[in-house]
Amino acid sequence: MTNTALTLMQVCDSNFPTGAFSHSFGLETYIQDGKVYNTETFAGWLNSYLHGVLCYNDGLASALLFDGCDVFELDRMLYVSSLSRETREGTKRIGIRMLELLIQLNPSDVLENYRTKIKRKTAFGHPALVFSLFCKELGIAKSECLSSYFYNSISSMIQNAVRGIPLGQTDGQRLLFSFQEEIEKALIKIDLLKIDDLGTSPPGMELSAMLHEDLNVRLFMS
Template sequence: MISSLFPLLQLCDSNFPSGAFSHSFGLETYIQDQQILDKESFLKAIGTYISHQLVYCDGLACRFIFEALENQHISEIIKYDQLLFVSSLANETRTGNRRIGVRLAKLCAQLYPSEHLTNYLNQINRKEAYGHSSLVFAMVSFHLQVEKDTALGAYLFSCVSSLIQNAVRGIPLGQTDGQKLLVEVQLLIKGAVAAINLLNPEDFGAASPGLEIAQMRHERLDVRLFMS
């Protein structure tokens, strides 16, 4: 079991070349609006991002796909691939999630190949699927026989760690504050995993309107460090 966690540590590394380092997913809008100014205000923002975007969309999809693989309900992969794509209202965010998902699928298909991931990548190449990191992460974790809650926590941490490293550059924050944030969000991630496990399919897609508006406004910012 310990050896199966090493690949997840690799995927959680903010330097893993998935392309996530190019995206702020709307948080840069708050930075330019001076609603995010420092470590404390960013922690509040990232807490909202976790409890809404990650719990009700990305994280919940990761859980559903993991359970679908356990029960051999393979058609759920395409279902949630499409739902994740259409439920993202901001074009930049929708495109960003797709690019990260495709990149992650290609990398993991070479590093940790499995039948489900290969089929998913083939569907992406045939334009039958869009690609999303949460689905890829679930497939890799299932293939490595990682426990579901561990996989969920690792996926949420991978998303948050990339955003924190982007905040270090974008606000900017010091590297020490960035590491402190990685410690402080661990309790938030633990609570998010517990919340995800209590949700039903009908809960999927509930997001924060403020965050979605910030993601839409991002493409009109005069100066941008990030693609979304």
């Protein structure tokens, strides 16, 4: 196994401290409303999250970056298209934290430039873009970058569901394994999307993220 593959495994590990464990991105609203309460109902939510949110936002932005689109234009589009304040802020926190960690692991002018723009408040920071820039620097192919990012995102949400619903650890691992096929479907779907599709999200997902800040008891920040 190459050093590049090992580095990618490290970044995608659930212990990589980006702060994603603090964010449910609206899942907690569904839990408190009684709509997500076991493995089956969470699997349905996770499917919508992957194909409805990640595909049209994080995944499509990553693909467009690999295809030559300007990272800062994508950064702006992702930020302004997110209607929920908590989602915007949560995504930004994760992105900035990931950027700082990756610069420590693999310093590069590209990542440093992104950090400089964020510090000057001319960019916001998004984990999908940070991760994609990092992968491009390492020479990782677009498909491998996207599948790794999706895996990491799904794994993080499952770990949060284990705490929030709660689910059993074994159920969570079975679900993660079963979503390998869904990730492959998501990659095929992204190949058919255009830049005009960027920022699309299911209304229910957006509303749940907006309503989260008014929950009486919260385990997660978003």
